[in-house]
Amino acid sequence: DPSWAQGSGSKTIDDIRARGQLVCGVTAGAAGFSLPDSRGVMRGIDADICRAVAAATLGEADKVRYVPTTVTNRFTALQSGEIDILVRSTTWTLSREANLGLEFAGVYFFDGTGFMVNKSLGVKSSKELNGATICIQPGTSTELAVADYFREHGMKFKPILIQDPAETQNTFISGRCDAYSMDISALASFRFQQGPKKDDYVLLPEVISKEPVGVMVRKGDEKFFDLVRWSMIALLQGEESGVTQANVDQMLDSKDPTIRRMLGLEGDLGKAMGVDNKWAYKILKSVGNFGEIWERNIAPLGISRGINALWTKGGLHYPPPMR
């Protein structure tokens, strides 16, 4: 594409284009977020966001290299330039943004920490968990949230910290832990997957922390930061404006100025960010809008949209105007 020839003014974007690939840090395996299917194709909401950014940057959604990262190496990998963006269920916190030389370009999933217990325990509220043994995945913000919660309520607990989520769940099922604390979305999907046995497990009503899950990039490259942030906004705007993968081509005839600006029919929004004007069109064409991504990846896990709905439907996703 000739517009790339002059250089975008962003080192990261230049590197990505020179490479012809977006390098995207994801998890090694979390169903619904990023998990290779039986054929080895990476699927999930994280993977789709990577593809959306690739579509915006390179024009093709499939030019993504997925790098599975662990909780240990994810920040270092981004810092050292091993990956371009980190889309790995990472909670947006102050210390992460202040200390690491990294920043959050946007939130795609609003989550919170909750508890799940075995029904037979008869526990109704997390306030009854004093003295319980709790399974937690280490290195996550859940760990701190649970500690804070118990401290706040003057209770004690015994943590069991197991790195591998699947092992954590097995441990919980075996009864080694009384409760399993995790992001509510993960707990819900865990319960959903138990099939007929799902009623054996109870999700306690309290949400003990805010967990906005976002996309991380390195600090110091504002152009790329903008591109990532607005790619995510384009997904939401697409949903708000009813632009889907299926109808995006018909929408090219739309009269709605918002849609026309977004799809690059009017104005120079793309050029301003150093990419093709058709960037949002390409995102929606190849990945679909946020609602579609959700339906494709998260809904099968049995997680309801809840606060992740658009603001128009009582949720928290509120795309700023594309002007």
Add this chain to the structure above:
Amino acid sequence: MSQTTTAKISEAAGDPVPSIAGIPAAPITRAPPLAAGAGPLGWARTNLFSSIPSTIVTLVLLILLARWATEFVNWAILHAVWSVPNTATGPDTAACRDAKGIGACWAVISEKYRFILFGRYLYEEQWRPAIVIVLFIGLYVVSAMRQFWRKELILIWITTLTVVGVLMWGGVFGLTYVPQDSWGGLPITLILATFGLACAFPLSILVALGRRATNLPAIRVLCTVYVELIRGVPLITVLFMASVMFPLFMPAGLNPDKLLRAQVAVILFAAAYLAEVVRGGLQTLPKGQYEAADALGLGYWHKTAFIILPQALRLVIPPLVNTFIGFFKDTSLVLIIGLFDLLTAGKVAMADLVWQPYSTEVYLVLAAIYFAFCYVMARYSRGLEQGFSRSTKR
């Protein structure tokens, strides 16, 4: 007395010794009497029931073995679920859920085996890594056979490894290009282990020689520090350095291939361990062998390559194999560079929520694959050891 004794003895001896021209012929040979422990019953008596404690131990062990064996057969074969129906929303694992605890759910393997074996390699092209696995096994078999121990073997290795590279990457001969980051499964394990050990081995020899170079104190200290430092830290931290932190050590822009870096880390690590083993062998070799080679006017490298090392290495085959086996398994740590090796691929396959409850089955299969490779390696080395000692001992 002497005469009579002699006469008595030759009478007693029974076999007269006929002699031709002063040189006695060999006396007639008798076969030994049947030993007490002949026949299956006798064998059992001497080997299993030789004393009362021994009999008790034997019986207890036999009963335990029988119980475990039947339980395992029941679970793994008789009550096992071999496949499940596929529905629109994915496989329906109801049958497996019902059998849980009673029978194995092998359906997880039939569903996931390609992912476990080949990772994220392009689905349609997975015949290529399959061939690579076969090639590697063929390479091991050929290298193991003594009649191939000639210069041509190096050629075979180079050719095979080239073919492996072509198959894995593609991009030529009409093969689709498959980038390295989507390689995975068993081929990654084999590549890392084979290259790792093949390169670490020569390096370890140099380090071992360096550690014994009494007249080069600086080199000796360097080698010692290298070995002790590397041996003292876990491989995973070395891999962490090599994979995620490496770009921080290099000038900006210089960023060699990631698999290569991990490979180098594995090599450096394996070399330190192997060097200690080789050093043990060098120490055991008698000084006379060095002196004999010197006295013939051989130079240092000739002496080392043809006299010292062949003997020293034979002495340390068992610990060498211990180390080889260790490293074959340790390649599973490369998840940190984002590659799905065999073990990680297995674990990721189980992250699929549908199959999560059937980890035992997957782990069993993984264990069996690892076991097959390591066991063959151990068996072969034992044969090699005995072969060497047969040829050099009476």
Add this chain to the structure above:
Amino acid sequence: MSGAVLDPRLHPVRAAPRKKLNFSWSDPRFRNIVWQVVILSAVTAVAWFLISNTNRNLEQRRIATGFAFLSRTAGIPIGEHLIDYDPAVSTYGRALLIGVLNTLKVAVVGVVLATLWGTLLGIARLSRNWLVSKLAAVYVEIIRDVPLLLQLLFWYSILQALPAPRQSFHPVPGVFLSNRGVKIPFVEWDEPYWWALLALTVGAVGTWAWSRAATRRQERIGTRPKVWPMAILLMVGFPVAVWAGLGAPFVADVPELRGFDFNGGGTISPEYGALTMGLVIYTAAFIAEIVRSGILAVPTGQWEAAAALGVRRGIILRKIVLPQALRVIIPPMTSQYLNLIKNSSLAVAIGYQDIVSIANTTLNQTGQAIEGIAMVMLVYLVISLSISLFMNWYNGRIALVER
């Protein structure tokens, strides 16, 4: 030349002259020096290159480095700790220290048990009972050839399959076996117990002295007096007497099911149990091979020579064969000890919080990955080098004196 040559006075002892260095390429000493200087400078140059790059890169990427985070409040939960820990007030430094102690707890117990079990297996492989020796061989092959991680998961799942606390096994009063681990009764610690502990120490020293005396007596009269009655008296009787003398306070801290779990008493958690068990079982397979090769390396002549003197087999093994086998065994054994300790970092897979687990959490919460990894490396390095040093020292001590 006469008989006088035998007179040492005519052979004044002369010291060897020192050699001069010759600055020529054909002088091997000169050549060695040149080579070493070249290689050393190359290594130094590479090291300098890497360090300066790292510094520059860190600066450019605005990554904060330093160990200030160690004194910040940790806030992370830790399940097992040998020293007091409270997430609300304790620092990251203390959390990491707990990690080190937890690692040592596994390492020390693991090394001791693996040595015992491995030695037993090695001897079993040489057993005359075919089944025993074959089973030992099968054990070694299977355990050695399957990745440790899988074995740890296996043992952990076995321990998890124990019944829930409410249905726990209850073999002896006060002892409970459940999926929360083994709970054993403990006493409420009071001052007299400290005195009793002191008495036990005194008793142990006394026993040691007594066994020394027994050895001396054996040297004097040939037979060895029994040691164990005195040992029981000193190590059990004496502490109990002290404790009773101080009023025999006894408040049993018996584990008791309250709420979710047992309260009170001492615990061996399933995580610690599975990790230690897995490591011991795995490492023992390697040690068994080493011990076997060590015993086989002692020439049969030594067995024969001792047997020809009429010495019993057990004494031959203990006094003649094992001391000599140790020479062959010690160096590879050192490697196995190092491996066991490093393998303990797999703890994070089964929820035991060793140094790696806590360092991982720390570097995740603080983002100080380089410092975290460097500290893990340092901890392992210090442990490994201490073991290496000790084993080398021991190896040197038992080395045969040769001409």
Add this chain to the structure above:
Amino acid sequence: MSQATTIDRANAATCEQPAIILDKVNKWYGAMHVLRDVSMTVSQKERVVVCGPSGSGKSTMIRCINRLEMHQEGRIIVDGTELTDDLRALDTIRREVGMVFQNFNLFPHLTILENCTFAPIWVRKMPKAEAEELAMSYLRRVKIPEQAKKYPGQLSGGQQQRVAIARALCMRPKIMLFDEPTSALDPEMIKEVLDTMIGLAEDGMTMVCVTHEMGFARKVADRVVFMDRGEIVEAGSPASIFEDPQTDRLKQFLSQILRGH
């Protein structure tokens, strides 16, 4: 005596019962027949020298007497006790029979003194001081008391050989078996070792010695036994064996040894 395997020991020590009886002993290694109907009787205080070419079964025979090897046919009676599988009887016999190995087999991790006191202390339950005194007396006897604190690896071959003799003597055996005790020594050392053995012989100890030192055989042997291919070919007084060999094989053997150097 064909039924009773053990004879009253007190009696055995005084009366004229032979020290060692080999009766049609046969031994195989696998299919290889290494001892063929070997029969021999050694009386109390007799000194027997065994010679013969390499591989003729000399070592094997001497090791069978100590039951370091098991024979498959025939009977061996040592000091009135027949060698069977009974372990206690075996240990009893081994205490009475000292053996000096061709390659010494000293315990390399023990000092010379400890090598000598080991068996007295652990088998005879002798007090250490007494055992050390005894050991020193034998070390003086073989002329190396000053080496007592060294380790075997620090001694020359001849000295090691003498330690091996002293070690065996410290058990105060009734019978001594020597397997080529001088094969690896230089002439001066050979002489020292042989002098030691001659000293023992003069004290009246029963001795069986495998050696090629014909000087020794001539000087101390009561009887010389010549073996070849697992058989005793000739036996007799030194004079009759050396001066008047009967068989061609012995003649040929002697000619090799005596001629030349």
Add this chain to the structure above:
Amino acid sequence: MSQATTIDRANAATCEQPAIILDKVNKWYGAMHVLRDVSMTVSQKERVVVCGPSGSGKSTMIRCINRLEMHQEGRIIVDGTELTDDLRALDTIRREVGMVFQNFNLFPHLTILENCTFAPIWVRKMPKAEAEELAMSYLRRVKIPEQAKKYPGQLSGGQQQRVAIARALCMRPKIMLFDEPTSALDPEMIKEVLDTMIGLAEDGMTMVCVTHEMGFARKVADRVVFMDRGEIVEAGSPASIFEDPQTDRLKQFLSQILRGH
């Protein structure tokens, strides 16, 4: 010659220049003085036997000639080349000097034939076929051509010893050094090895041999050198040494050897 270290080799081969010159050689192990002002000259084709008690420095001297040990004072000139630190000169000398070790030091992982052809091929760069032919001729010479394909471990001691000789000869050395070539053999084997050496001696090879076999010394030596405590105590023709020893030390030594057995 005191300045020039190398002499025209072509000349050296023909004229009457000595094969080995030791000039006031001194050697220490740490503080232990093991060679004291040893001076000796061995002419071309001379056969010298070195004897002396154990530990007198015989092996050390012979090893210095091959520079397996380094001397610290004095000069050693072998075949016209002085032994210095110069590596090239050292290799040249070692090619010309063959050595047979006391304990053979054969390469156990190579066949007999490979043991013999190894150095000619890699040091002399001889074609393999030629090297094998040469090796076979020497193996025939020492009467073991039929063992060529076996490994050293499969041979008896005497055969191994002869392989060691053949291996050294295959380099066609000008000088042969033997270090107690018969000390570990049985009498029949000793004879075989000595016969081989006598054969070589008769071909006129320069030989230095450390041995206690006085029969050999009498039969082939041009000169016998007696060492004690690192010094050459006496040297002379076999007749003068054995029949008419001058020093007390030698008299004592000879009395030990010749007396007794």
